[in-house]
Amino acid sequence: MRLPDLARWGDLAGRRVLVRVDLNTPVARVAGRLEVSDDFRIRAALPVLSGLLARGATVVAATHFGRPKGAVVAEFSVEPVRRRLAELCPGVELLENLRFDPGEEADDRAFGEALIAGFDYYVNEAFSASHRAHASIMIPPSVVPSAAGPNLQREVAALSGLLEHPARPFVAIVGGAKVSDKLGIVDVLAQRADRVLVGGGMAYTFLAAAGHAVGSSLLDASRLEDCRALLATGKVLIPTDALGLSDGDPVGRDGGPRPALAFGEEIPDGCVGLDIGPASIAAFASVIAGARTILWNGPMGVFEDPRFGAGTEAVARAVAASGANSVVGGGDSVAALGQFGLSDQVSFVSTGGGASLEFVEFGDLPGLRALRESPFP
Ligand code: 3PG
Ligand code: MG
Secondary structure, three states, X not given: OXXXXXXXXXXXXXXXXXXXXXXXXXXXXXXXXXXXXXXXXXXXXXXXXXXXXXXXXXXXXXXXXXXXXXXXXXXXXXXXXXXXXXXXXXXXXXXXXXXXXXXXXXXXXXHHHHHHOOOOEEEEEOXXXXXXXXXXXXXXXXXXXXXXXXXXXXXXXHHHHHHHOOOOOEEEEEOOOOHHHHHHHHHHHHHHOOEEEEOOOOHHHHHHHOOOOXXXXXXXXXXXXXXXXXXXXXXXXXXXXXXXXXXXOOOOOOOOOOOOEXXXXXXXXXXXXXXXXXXXXXXXXXXXXXXXXXXXXXXXXXXOOHHHXXXXXXXXXXXXXXXXXXXXXXXXXXHHHHHOOOHHHOOEEOOOOHHHXXXXXXXXXXXXXXXXXXXXX
């Protein structure tokens, strides 16, 4: 996919550039005030911001931050992000949270035009927000000359490569909690990949669809028929055992009072599955070891709790060791890679969770379309 590039503008002395970034970063309270607790997304934005400064431009960045739903909510102020950005890249102004105005999520034309007023150029460096048809993503490219930032270009190239000419076998690994969010992607991957490994909370709806008891594990009864159809493709591999707890036993970062229970294919009443078990780990790891292309999105279990981290860790290690062209997306899978010290052992870490899945599912995103349709040379 060809997207307009910012190299074509040459010298930018005296020009004003608005850069849409995604600095939606986690924050934590430190000594009574919120501070950025993971600055991965801020660091990722530095090359485009400092590159534009070096070309002489006045650079203003804009981001959403959390989901304040169109109202000014103090805890969603970008202030902590602004402080961290000022340390890492002085000289760039950061506008207040775009989602403080209802016009942002409504893709309101007047809001978008007011945002870009006074700027000569627009850059979209927010791949991870480009699946949202929101005003700051959609409107500026129709008003001023616009371009894709370097990270956005790289994301699109990495994901397009998987879709267009994957070395085979192409193995997709999909996990996470919500089956309804992921069925579309499993469907597309069942057509494009050679195997689709399904784990995480979403796997229990597949297990139930295959006729197994799932106790009180996560289940979306409205999607059983869809899961059955996907299983019938013969491409989808689901877990054959699980680790879990009795109902009501707490799950947490420091583990809980009781050890994990081991289940086979059937999870008894009064119990909940929270990770894939050792037989599933062995089966998944052996498929992953033979892969030449891998797409991984979503954890295999509740890995924040050390009792239920083995499945996600084993998948992360198998992906890292595979030697395949591996693309990992989604906040949780990326966090898991970091937690296990494997971030630099995969081919590409996507900043976009929802955006990378939607790109794979639909082959395009609203924000990419807006850039391609920009009428300026
Ligand atoms: C994210 O963190 O997933 C992106 O910034 C998009 O945020 P959103 O899901 O609130 O639109
Ligand atoms: Mg999200």
